[in-house]
Amino acid sequence: MTTTIEVGMLGLGTVGSGVVSRLQQAATQIEQTQGLRLHLAAVAVNHLAAPRAVTLPLGTRLTDSIQAVVTDPKIQLVIEVMGTLEVAEQAIATALKHGKSVITANKDLIATAGDRLIAVAQRQHCDLFYEASVAGGIPILRTLTDSYATDQVTALAGIINGTANYMLSAMTAGQTYAQALAAAQTAGYAEADPTNDVLGLDTAYKLMILSRFAFGQGPTLPTLQPTGITQLTPTICQQAARSGWQVKLLAQAQPANGQLYCRVAPVAVPSQQALSQVGGVQNGVAVTSRAIGASLYTGPGAGSTATANSVLNDVIVAAHNLIHQTAGVAFNRQRQCLPVANFNQLSQAYLLFSSDSEHAWQRLALTQQVKLRRQTTNCYQTGILTPDQAQVLRANGAQLVPIMGTVTWAKSAAVKPLVVAADIAI
Ligand SMILES: NC(=O)C1=CN([C@@H]2O[C@H](COP(=O)(O)OP(=O)(O)OC[C@H]3O[C@@H](n4cnc5c(N)ncnc54)[C@H](OP(=O)(O)O)[C@@H]3O)[C@@H](O)[C@H]2O)C=CC1
Numbered sequence: 079m080t081t082t083i084e085v086g087m088l089g090l091g092t093v094g095s096g097v098v099s100r101l102q103q104a105a106t107q108i109e110q111t112q113g114l115r116l117h118l119a120a121v122a123v124n125h126l127a128a129p130r131a132v133t134l135p136l137g138t139r140l141t142d143s144i145q146a147v148v149t150d151p152k153i154q155l156v157i158e159v160m161g162t163l164e165v166a167e168q169a170i171a172t173a174l175k176h177g178k179s180v181i182t183a184n185k186d187l188i189a190t191a192g193d194r195l196i197a198v199a200q201r202q203h204c205d206l207f208y209e210a211s212v213a214g215g216i217p218i219l220r221t222l223t224d225s226y227a228t229d230q231v232t233a234l235a236g237i238i239n240g241t242a243n244y245m246l247s248a249m250t251a252g253q254t255y256a257q258a259l260a261a262a263q264t265a266g267y268a269e270a271d272p273t274n275d276v277l278g279l280d281t282a283y284k285l286m287i288l289s290r291f292a293f294g295q296g297p298t299l300p301t302l303q304p305t306g307i308t309q310l311t312p313t314i315c316q317q318a319a320r321s322g323w324q325v326k327l328l329a330q331a332q333p334a335n336g337q338l339y340c341r342v343a344p345v346a347v348p349s350q351q352a353l354s355q356v357g358g359v360q361n362g363v364a365v366t367s368r369a370i371g372a373s374l375y376t377g378p379g380a381g382s383t384a385t386a387n388s389v390l391n392d393v394i395v396a397a398h399n400l401i402h403q404t405a406g407v408a409f410n411r412q413r414q415c416l417p418v419a420n421f422n423q424l425s426q427a428y429l430l431f432s433s434d435s436e437h438a439w440q441r442l443a444l445t446q447q448v449k450l451r452r453q454t455t456n457c458y459q460t461g462i463l464t465p466d467q468a469q470v471l472r473a474n475g476a477q478l479v480p481i482m483g484t485v486t487w488a489k490s491a492a493v494k495p496l497v498v499a500a501d502i503a504i
């Protein structure tokens with residue numbers, strides 16, 4: 079038996095167009111394997127006359143009224159893929175209050191206003207799913223919810239911004255920052271305004287969500303103080319690569335010593351680590367857990383088709399819940415309350431980049447009792463630095479990139495380090 083579900087969508091840009099294409103291409107598969115016919119009843123956009131990458135199916139209404147979609151009594155399920163904060167929050171809240179389940183890819187909104195919307199969804203016994211909000215095509219949130227239900231995550235580290243990872247790979251291969259950004263924009267990976275991609279804010283929002291699924295708690299933006307990739311140059315990426323590291327914009331979270339340590343920053347990942355091989359628009363989330371051990375989930379982190387696939391997987395789960403009247407169970411039910419700390423407060427080794435003379439750096443290193451080993455022109459590996467020592471080097475003009483796996487935990491740390499420490503003997 080096939081059940082038809084009436085779907086409304088807000089947004090018809092990169093992701094929305096992908097949803098329309100995937101719905102058309104997979105219609106038979108969805109009907110045969112899921113017993114569902116997903117009928118796209120209406121799509122709301124900002125500019126009615128703008129050219130579109132896809133042709134809407136006959137019978138799908140194009141409108142510039144969000145309200146007409148989220149209050150339409152025939153529509154059972156709303157997909158929000160327009161982005162924005164206030165407008166999207168208002169639209170999702172209205173849809174939920176009208177008894178519709180909602181699927182969104184909007185990480186900015188879920189990270190910052192997710193609790194409010196989840197509360198509305200719970201009151202209304204509706205689903206609010208957002209798999210596509212983290213790591214694009216990788217089904218990481220539902221994996222953490224379902225497949226780690228009896229396990230305990232002890233650490234996670236992820237490359238979770240496709241644009242930044244694409245740019246870092248391109249710069250390592252010789253492109254300029256501007257060329258790399260333009261290519262990521264053309265490919266549809268970057269946000270409409272790419273500021274959040276390059277400043278690390280998009281990664282921070284995703285870590286806030288991801289960490290709630292892994293640990294029942296996420297950092298806030300002020301505790302995280304993300305560092306982006308704007309200070310990185312092709313030269314830095316290439317010098318690091320020549321010396322055995324790939325510079326990656328990394329999101330990390332790990333409970334230890336009764337605190338949840340988090341960080342979003344460029345990190346030098348040793349070339350022998352699998353995460354270092356996650357290149358281009360690919361994302362990778364390394365999860366360490368008590369039962370499974372180390373797992374790495376990789377796949378496209380942005381782009382029309384891959385993201386649309388995640389959106390539609392949520393749609394299918396929500397559609398089944400509507401049919402079986404089981405909607406309203408929270409997507410994530412983990413809860414924990416630990417003080418949040420930053421990895422930068424811990425002692426660790428760094429790659430140091432500077433065009434000042436080696437002699438000057440070695441002299442400073444001596445006075446600071448810091449070990450420094452030259453890797454290649456203008457690139458040095460430090461020994462383990464305390465936060466204060468790192469601060470002194472920065473104040474003297476060093477650009478420091480922490481080396482993954484070198485954090486030294488206090489003896490009482492309850493949870494083992496995320497990765498085997500890299501060989502940092504110098
Ligand atoms: N691009 C990607 O790879 C990924 C994106 N996301 C998220 O998905 C969402 C959509 O991204 P993306 O498709 O790239 O964005 P686009 O900028 O390509 O598309 C946005 C769409 O929303 C519409 N829209 C914007 N504001 C309004 C409004 N006030 N009223 C009605 N329609 C509006 C636009 O209409 P119009 O076309 O008329 O201007 C456009 O169709 C964002 O939250 C993004 O962060 C998540 C994962 C991956």
Ligand SMILES: N[C@@H](CC=O)C(=O)O
Pocket residue numbers: 211213214238239240241242267268269275280379380381
């Ligand atoms: N701009 C984002 C899109 C997906 O979330 C990215 O590049 O990862």
